[in-house]
Amino acid sequence: MSVTSNASSTESPDTDFRIDAGWIITMNAGNDVLPRHSLIVENGRISACLPWRDADVQFAHLPAQNAKDSILMPGLINAHTHLAMNLLRGFADDTPLKQWLENHIWPTESAHMGTSFVADGSELAIAESISNGVTTVNDMYFFPDEVAKVCRKAGIRATVGLLVFDFPTAWAGSTDEYFSKGIALHDACKGDPLIQTAFAPHAPYTVSQKPLERIATLSSELDIPVHMHVHETAFEVTEFVKAHGVRPIQRLHDIGLLSPSLLAVHLTQLTQDEISTLAETGVHAIHCPESNLKLASGQSPVADMLKAGVNVAVGTDGAASNNDLDLLGELRTAAFLAKLADGDASTLNAGTALRMVTIDAARALGLEHEIGSLEHGKSADCIVIKPDLGMIPVYDAQAQVVYTNSSPCVQDVWVAGKPLMRNRKLLTLDAERLYANAARWSEKIAENANLN
Amino acid sequence: MSVTSNASSTESPDTDFRIDAGWIITMNAGNDVLPRHSLIVENGRISACLPWRDADVQFAHLPAQNAKDSILMPGLINAHTHLAMNLLRGFADDTPLKQWLENHIWPTESAHMGTSFVADGSELAIAESISNGVTTVNDMYFFPDEVAKVCRKAGIRATVGLLVFDFPTAWAGSTDEYFSKGIALHDACKGDPLIQTAFAPHAPYTVSQKPLERIATLSSELDIPVHMHVHETAFEVTEFVKAHGVRPIQRLHDIGLLSPSLLAVHLTQLTQDEISTLAETGVHAIHCPESNLKLASGQSPVADMLKAGVNVAVGTDGAASNNDLDLLGELRTAAFLAKLADGDASTLNAGTALRMVTIDAARALGLEHEIGSLEHGKSADCIVIKPDLGMIPVYDAQAQVVYTNSSPCVQDVWVAGKPLMRNRKLLTLDAERLYANAARWSEKIAENANLN
Numbered sequence: 001m002s003v004t005s006n007a008s009s010t011e012s013p014d015t016d017f018r019i020d021a022g023w024i025i026t027m028n029a030g031n032d033v034l035p036r037h038s039l040i041v042e043n044g045r046i047s048a049c050l051p052w053r054d055a056d057v058q059f060a061h062l063p064a065q066n067a068k069d070s071i072l073m074p075g076l077i078n079a080h081t082h083l084a085m086n087l088l089r090g091f092a093d094d095t096p097l098k099q100w101l102e103n104h105i106w107p108t109e110s111a112h113m114g115t116s117f118v119a120d121g122s123e124l125a126i127a128e129s130i131s132n133g134v135t136t137v138n139d140m141y142f143f144p145d146e147v148a149k150v151c152r153k154a155g156i157r158a159t160v161g162l163l164v165f166d167f168p169t170a171w172a173g174s175t176d177e178y179f180s181k182g183i184a185l186h187d188a189c190k191g192d193p194l195i196q197t198a199f200a201p202h203a204p205y206t207v208s209q210k211p212l213e214r215i216a217t218l219s220s221e222l223d224i225p226v227h228m229h230v231h232e233t234a235f236e237v238t239e240f241v242k243a244h245g246v247r248p249i250q251r252l253h254d255i256g257l258l259s260p261s262l263l264a265v266h267l268t269q270l271t272q273d274e275i276s277t278l279a280e281t282g283v284h285a286i287h288c289p290e291s292n293l294k295l296a297s298g299q300s301p302v303a304d305m306l307k308a309g310v311n312v313a314v315g316t317d318g319a320a321s322n323n324d325l326d327l328l329g330e331l332r333t334a335a336f337l338a339k340l341a342d343g344d345a346s347t348l349n350a351g352t353a354l355r356m357v358t359i360d361a362a363r364a365l366g367l368e369h370e371i372g373s374l375e376h377g378k379s380a381d382c383i384v385i386k387p388d389l390g391m392i393p394v395y396d397a398q399a400q401v402v403y404t405n406s407s408p409c410v411q412d413v414w415v416a417g418k419p420l421m422r423n424r425k426l427l428t429l430d431a432e433r434l435y436a437n438a439a440r441w442s443e444k445i446a447e448n449a450n451l452n
Numbered sequence: 453m454s455v456t457s458n459a460s461s462t463e464s465p466d467t468d469f470r471i472d473a474g475w476i477i478t479m480n481a482g483n484d485v486l487p488r489h490s491l492i493v494e495n496g497r498i499s500a501c502l503p504w505r506d507a508d509v510q511f512a513h514l515p516a517q518n519a520k521d522s523i524l525m526p527g528l529i530n531a532h533t534h535l536a537m538n539l540l541r542g543f544a545d546d547t548p549l550k551q552w553l554e555n556h557i558w559p560t561e562s563a564h565m566g567t568s569f570v571a572d573g574s575e576l577a578i579a580e581s582i583s584n585g586v587t588t589v590n591d592m593y594f595f596p597d598e599v600a601k602v603c604r605k606a607g608i609r610a611t612v613g614l615l616v617f618d619f620p621t622a623w624a625g626s627t628d629e630y631f632s633k634g635i636a637l638h639d640a641c642k643g644d645p646l647i648q649t650a651f652a653p654h655a656p657y658t659v660s661q662k663p664l665e666r667i668a669t670l671s672s673e674l675d676i677p678v679h680m681h682v683h684e685t686a687f688e689v690t691e692f693v694k695a696h697g698v699r700p701i702q703r704l705h706d707i708g709l710l711s712p713s714l715l716a717v718h719l720t721q722l723t724q725d726e727i728s729t730l731a732e733t734g735v736h737a738i739h740c741p742e743s744n745l746k747l748a749s750g751q752s753p754v755a756d757m758l759k760a761g762v763n764v765a766v767g768t769d770g771a772a773s774n775n776d777l778d779l780l781g782e783l784r785t786a787a788f789l790a791k792l793a794d795g796d797a798s799t800l801n802a803g804t805a806l807r808m809v810t811i812d813a814a815r816a817l818g819l820e821h822e823i824g825s826l827e828h829g830k831s832a833d834c835i836v837i838k839p840d841l842g843m844i845p846v847y848d849a850q851a852q853v854v855y856t857n858s859s860p861c862v863q864d865v866w867v868a869g870k871p872l873m874r875n876r877k878l879l880t881l882d883a884e885r886l887y888a889n890a891a892r893w894s895e896k897i898a899e900n901a902n903l904n
Binding site: 087089090091093094095096097100124127128131132290292293294295296298299322323324325326329333335336337339340342343344345346347349350388389390391392393394395396399400403404405407408431434435438439441442445446 | 539541542543545546547548549552576579580583584742744745746747748750751774775776777778781785787788789791792794795796797798799801802840841842843844845846847848851852855856857859860883886887890891893894897898
């Protein structure tokens, strides 16, 4: 919808409004930060961005959101998570990855896995995500059909993972069933304005060559991304080499999976040659620093990847290994680690870092024409951050968003022009119900694990 | 005051009350976490800790604070900060330490330094500290008399640093004046229940041998700690060796400053021998991981120091190099880094980590008999953390406090039984005034720096 088409209308639909912001962090190609500007939203899309005084003249007819003491920026994109794992947040903490998965997480998931676990866990995670300014999630978990349902209900944008394992799980009993259920879900999401799908083979050590070849073919045919854990720990790489004689990334390359369709998550173990290969093939690296630290998995060479030209986005991983879905906090950790690794405080500056949870993450998901920056024609996925006593003064809006604890200052959240949170009140989810659900599940899970 | 002395009284003073908590994180020697317990506070001190049902019988006469869905724990101790630097938060970010100090921070400080800068900056920082659950600060800055005044007004507990430099600053024109002003302030604070002092020689490269010798003697005579930046960067160590032929820690050892009175801050550059020396001499290490990362200064070998038996506390450093005073976030970063450095997810588990901002920090400040744990006879410095959607479910209260973004969930804060924050509303400071002050200062500072 053009700027002028609605200008003479006397009644505006709910998705037509303006936000008058103290600073607009655009995340456009020049990383422009515009002080005292208004964002104009018409029919859920951005139609203009101009100084307050001009907005007062040209868009006086639109309802105005007053964010004059606040920062407006694109909604955040969490490039890797397992939403439903919020129900296992803090379960068996301070345990090494292999033991954590094999002795705690996997048995507990097996005991409780089903549509209701996934629906309740995902809903809790989406509530937390929205309250932290996240407007798009890239999820990988069992029962992705439930995940899609809950995202739709909450109004959040999502890429749901069509999970594939070599072994049977509660979601599918055979390789064929993983594919048939996945493709059925993909078909069901066609035309959905907010939900898209990606293949989600768990990892090279849990999905063998044949299904990976099938995924390479199908992802190309269906034109959807492939979302996969790759080189998370040194142990898994060593074991893979023992079993197959090549490193997992080489195997993926041989299969043809290294391409701009691949979102490779974690990447804590990379040779310089592998970094070059990722850059040449256009693979997107998804960096989850806090999960890697908490599980002592290692540190992804982000500064080196950026120098090589690899596109890097950031994800929180699931809440069970983090323990929160605070994406701006995750980004802060990413920036800090890159500076230390590089020995240079100017490495991964605030503006560059912010791209990793906005426009560069959008690019990884193939959504860069729709979201990731506040530019004309894009969907109005945006958030207002109101600096509290821990964020002032504001000399540099981008630095304050990245380097302070800014997530609790996220005040308002819109997806496609629809408000999901106003003044920190969730509008599409029932918070009281979420507290009750979490308490009910944790009692059940703890009882089952003989923790009580 | 004993438990029974007040039991029959019909009127309780304001500092007599009970808090009924879902979980009490005691930070006692056994790191006990007590579910469904009440903390009894009489005359500002902890007189008992017992199950709700027993409190209902024995302490029915005391006003009860309902925190039955919340976590009660000792108030946090920020073991290293420069409060007033909150006014420079985000000023000249993404700049290496030397350049940041010499081209930005020090010239700006020189241009604006004075009682009003320190009073306004400290007040803003204390407000932020309280809202993050900090009840004790160990500060080092110019005009420590102003810092003491503001702390007293706010009701926060503080160790104020008696600053010493070799060169003149706005606070003192000569070495003698640093000492005379420092000792005058020390005398003025005598008998103050909440304010104590420490000598605060800035660093081995800014304070020469003679004043350091004087500090060694005086700190022993006055029985106060010494608070000093030590081995913050590789550069400063190399330069010191060039100039003096020994590493700074050796110089401090020769002077007799390595003792349980010393709080050595940063310590990113340590040999194994130096770690042993710190352990043998009883020096307290103050770890500021986020400042070290943000300025790319290096990483303190915390896991190695803990193994060697060094007492480690955590500080945020000033907000200008962090950029927040979120001590629980700082602790999360500390735990994550130690796990990675050690290659073991069980290193620095949540319970051990929490000691570094409570009882072990109290020990560093010589206050372990007064604060740092919720035990009989200690001062009622405590906080209530109410888990929000980003902290539930709670399987393990300590893990959730450390590994989630828990600071914004700090609900209530008491120091010596006096409430400083209730339901996130500050009671001793005027938030509106702080916003106005910060805006005024940042305009002035930015204008002066030609940033506008």
